Amino acid sequence: MNARLFHLPIPRSLGLLLLCCLGLNPAGWAQQVETLTAKPLSQAIKTxxxxxxxxxxxxxxxxxxxxxxxxxxxxxxxxxxxxxxxxxxxxxxxxxxxxxxxxxxxxxxxxxxxxxxxxxxxxxxxxxxxxxxxxxxxxSAGGDALVVRADYDLKEIKTLAAPLYGPAMDYLPHLWQDKALKSTKIRWVAEPTLPGYATPGKVVDPASVFQADPTLDAALCLLPDALMLTSNGTIGTGAEGSVKGATLLQSTQADAKVxxxxxxxxxxxxxxxxxxxxxxxxxxxxxxxxxxxxxxxxxxxxxxxxxxxxxxxxxxxxxxxxxxxxxxxxxxxxxxxxxxxxxxxxxxxxxxxxxxxxxxxxxxxxxxxxxxxxxxxxxxxxxxxxxxxxAVPVVATPAADTVARQDSAVAPATATVQAPTPNTAAAPPGELEIYFAPNERTSDKTYTDDFRQVLAMTRAFRNPVVKIEGHADPQGILKAKAEGASEQQLNTLKQRAKNLSYVRAEQIRAQLLDYAQTQNLPLDQERVVAIGEGVQHPKYESPKNEAQWQANRRVVFRVEEAAVQ
Known part of the structure; x- marks a missing residue:
């Protein structure tokens, strides 16, 4: 199989050497620096x-x-x-x-x-x-480098050339951790290195911009270009494509895994x-x-x-x-x-x-x-x-002429956080439960393993939402109804049950968020919602024994995809 590629006509260093041998000075060309304005790719591209x-x-x-x-x-x-x-x-x-x-x-x-x-x-x-x-x-382990003029340090850099939508997107924020480059003006260019197409009268890559504009303090470029600018990683002499006084200030060799x-x-x-x-x-x-x-x-x-x-x-x-x-x-x-x-x-x-x-x-x-x-x-x-x-079933997508397709249908993952209870049926696969005693509003227990499992489930979704549902047991309401309580009295009991279930869900939500924070795990609190269901959805509508009553007093986690607005 023969690969078809777009080629550079000649590498930068060989081309510059040839020009010098012909008596031509690349720095003397009349070249225009083509700079770009940074904007989100979602706005720059309308294809x-x-x-x-x-x-x-x-x-x-x-x-x-x-x-x-x-x-x-x-x-x-x-x-x-x-x-x-x-x-x-x-x-x-x-x-x-x-x-x-x-x-x-x-x-x-x-x-x-x-x-x-x-x-x-x-x-x-x-x-x-x-x-x-x-x-x-x-x-990158040295393949991306920051070249500066003279003895500049990070805090002295006022102007910097970098490729827009290139590796600088990953590296510059890392260099900004100490805010050293916050006041730096970035001159964005189109290419990370000399392009494989003709650009007559224009320079469109960081190294060429650094050569053409003596007012530029620094350039973020690929290692071969950085070595050329700095006379093979020393101090630029001004010959063979180098820039006089240019030095290699920093590279990803010191910033591994960035x-x-x-x-x-x-x-x-x-x-x-x-x-x-x-x-x-x-x-x-x-x-x-x-x-x-x-x-x-x-x-x-x-x-x-x-x-x-x-x-x-x-x-x-x-x-x-x-x-x-x-x-x-x-x-x-x-x-x-x-x-x-x-x-x-x-x-x-x-x-x-x-x-x-x-x-x-x-x-x-x-x-x-x-x-x-x-x-x-x-x-x-x-x-x-x-x-x-x-590792997952292939989800059928619309025919080729249907461009606006829906994302894969992924069933919501459900976990009910649970403490094991005798005489109850085994929970469905992936379900766990947290139980509360009658009228218990809070729990001092910790659920580290359960929280780990719930957070792991969020990895299956692009925009996960964690719904924490509190549920109450209808036993007291059923008993009051049998004893002839009025509709108003029953509604009051239902509201109390709803309030109680919400308090339980909110307490578990707070514990989950605290756990995620202590583990330094990303979890947007706006996507974690506590809901008080009260007695609307009991596990057993007419509980017959203590185990069934306890099964109704529970908190359920539902992890699902956020609705598209």
């Missing part, structure tokens, strides 16, 4: 959601980042073909164009960092669709083609295993072959092997086991993936690239020794 046709080979985007050695290796060594994953590699560093291509149905896949995919998910949701993250390729590079797929496509997507993920896993082995044997001809092939794909010439090695060395490849840990958390209640998405939200909003907190889902993979398996 409607269209179905993905049944292609013979599906486009899989690759970008100029270290993690993309993985799909290129999978293509080169036939791993995609062996898994019957029919894909065609297409290089596209302009993330906005990637998202537009996926929305329009030209490809179901999107390639970016977790922050970039989060912003793209908001754009999909605005069009009635969604994205699901299916695989993590790498953590930028996660991932693949995502359209949710409707995953539901329609789960096995196809699983085969793609399996091929990527095999490629990472192979890549790990190659990294240990640089004398292996396959090692050199991968360098030249990747150089041709990403830099447009097989001679750019030095740049390719810089990309390779700037990222930590994760593989199968770390994917499983990242997306499932295994024994953790909240997965590292979910924690990472939650942590990104304030920064993304602060940069103006999302309009509000965005929910992002991971694929429901079941990890096996041989790969992954789609």
């Amino acid at each position: 409607p959601l269209r179905p993905v046709p049944e292609y013979r080979s599906v486009q899989l985007p690759v970008v100029t980042r270290g993690g993309d050695l993985v799909p290129i290796l999978a293509e080169t060594e036939g791993l995609f073909a062996r898994q019957n994953a029919q894909v065609t590699l297409v290089r596209e560093d302009d993330f906005r164009k990637q998202v537009e291509a996926s929305l329009s149905g030209r490809t179901p896949y999107v390639r970016g960092t977790l922050g970039m995919i989060t912003a793209a998910a908001e754009a999909f949701q605005a069009q009635g669709g969604d994205l699901v993250v299916i695989y993590q390729l790498t953590w 930028i996660a590079d991932v693949y995502a797929v359209r949710k409707d496509y995953l539901e329609q083609h789960p096995q196809e997507v699983a085969r793609l993920v399996q091929a990527l896993m095999e490629a990472e295993t192979r890549l790990e082995a190659l990294a240990k044997t640089p004398t292996d001809p396959a090692y050199r072959r991968l360098l030249t092939t990747t150089a041709q794909h990403l830099f447009g010439t097989a001679h750019a092997t030095a740049e390719t090695e810089e990309l390779w060395n700037g990222y930590q490849f994760v593989g199968r086991e770390e994917n499983q840990t990242f997306f499932t958390g295994q024994d953790s209640l909240i997965s590292p993936f979910q924690q990472h998405v939650v942590a990104l939200q304030p920064g993304l909003q602060g940069l103006g690239v999302v309009a509000k907190p965005v929910t992002l889902q991971a694929a429901p993979w079941e990890y096996t020794r041989d790969g992954v398996r789609y």
